[in-house]
Amino acid sequence: MSNQAKAVVIHGAGDVRVEDRTVASPSAEEVQVDVTLGGICGSDISYYSKGAVGRFTVTAPMVLGHEVIGTVRDVGSRVGGFEDGQRIAVDPSSPCLTCDRCREQRFNICLSPIFLGSASTQPHTDGGFSSLLLSKAKNVVPLDSGLADELAVFAEPLSVCVHAVERAGGVSGARVLVAGAGPIGCMLVALSVASGAAEVVVADVAADRLEIGRRLGASSVRLVGNDDLGAGYDVVFDASGAATAIADGLERVRRGGTLCLVGLPHGGSVPMPIHLSVTGEVTVVGSFRFNHHEFRRSLELLTGGLNLSPLISNRYHVHDAGAAFVEASSGDAMKVQLDFSQSS
Template sequence: MDSATMRAVVAHGAGDLRLEERPVPVPGPGEVAVDVQYGGICGSDLHYWRHGAVGEFRLREPLVLGHEIVGRVREAGPGVQAPPGTPVAVHPLASCGHCRQCHAGRRNTCLDAGYLGSAARNPHVQGGFADVLVVPAGRVLALPEGLDLRLAAVAEPAAVAWHAVRQAGDVRGKRVLVTGAGPIGCLVVASLRAAGAADITVTDVHEAPLAVAKQVGATSAVRVGVGADHLEALAADIAIESSGSPAGLRTCVYGVDRGGLVVGLGLLPPGDTPVAANALITRELRLVGSFRFDNELTEVLHALSDGRLAVEPVVTSVVPVAQAQEAFELAADPARSCKVLLDFGERTSD
């Protein structure tokens, strides 16, 4: 790799993940080039690698993966003041700014949004699993002083969790059920703890993620199929579904008390999913969705910096990008990992 090229992690189709050389991008007016340090492997990255699709969004061209990105400013384009070397996080969302959702302050549900590393558009929006990423300056957020880049690498998924907790309203003193203890579920637990929830019960099918959930604030951890018989009697005030499974949603519907709130966070399989609608009606439940995030990323960076959001146990492995295939295999195994970071720091040249 010479100074004119960089490494990028590219999905070409189901099971086809490649570490490629690409030209180093140069920032234009209003843009910033970031030397990527860490990229967190997300469930959507795993879906593109394993299945060639996320829900209805199928790969139609090679896609650089990754949207959980932190690094340092490499170069600012014309008209931008961004000192080289500044540690930053990258906001992955590009909203249109003029649709009715954007005007209502809901950029995360923009009608014409783009997202780093997404096949929702064609051409696709290339992602940030590369040595250098160029984005508009407004999407580059300087880290609070003293915040370690490795810890900041979980800010993007933590903002997803933070937004879900915000959708639940005031959780102070409440009993909360969280289904799914993957990286997002564990970050939901940490966000609930930061927001003052009193009792947090988390469920999963594996022991290892439940152990992480307890480290970040769960008061009770239940392995599905082993100790879950009592969940329907839990009578939680709020349930947050983060597993992305119909069974998890059903557990939430029956695990909350009558008049309770269910927050749907995990994306379910494509197509229509059967829902216990009669239970929603007769138990007078409220069901609200939670999709991505907006300004929560700034809030989360400060919460990570001041210690309110304690998430260190969520990062279980940091793998050099040269071993991207092994990193993806590790991230796909919940018995061996929670959040896996790709490390782009060991460049052979600049």
């Protein structure tokens, strides 16, 4: 079998190329995966449109992608429990396991993490948008035969939402406002509904995104600038990263409630009416990535029928990755998927 792969490589802003790469055979504790499907994430789009995510700038060519599923092609000598051709999802996160945060089991805020497709490390960490991929066996999770590929590939972004609900202290019986109806906001809607929230309101500046929020189960949708967003919510999730929305979110939480920040604010500092957090004892929490048990939990939720298919905008073959990134970064798309099947 050939170890040649087709990989989606970012060289800088606006410069994504499909390149041939040679992938090594698996070492003792690795699994070699034939990647079948990938999802383009906000961070991939940021690398494409700006050449950076926050302060992490692409300074050398890097394979993009961290939302991937595939099938097992080969396993290392110390790897058991997998069959050739078995369908799996790859958890893209590898905490160091030795730092103070890892010792507290807060692996998602590890002090020196490795994350697929990230320019946070030097050299950069190549991602999963490669038709052939090596992964540590402990990051590889089997897929249920009843779970379709196009839904299984949501495991990673849904994990972000599972972690956010956990950080918010749960939403069972709660009145929830989700600010921002992008992919993460819409998944927070679906997850809050599935988690027993009493009411889930979603707000955005774009009516077409709100319609997807409605299809994913929102009790009501509010067009920012047009509709009243309401107040007295037990939990407000900010999935927009917009300064005005974050400040506004704090005004809409009830006394003793929680504002959970999931979207990364563009440009750093955000002015906040922080007196409301003091006098109303509103808890403001940040939420970042997820832990491995939350990745497994999100696969259970998807297997159990959490249907995120309204989020799929389009699917491109890896050979057309350039067009996929143009669509994904257009602002009109929700989730664009990349098909890697039979591409090496």
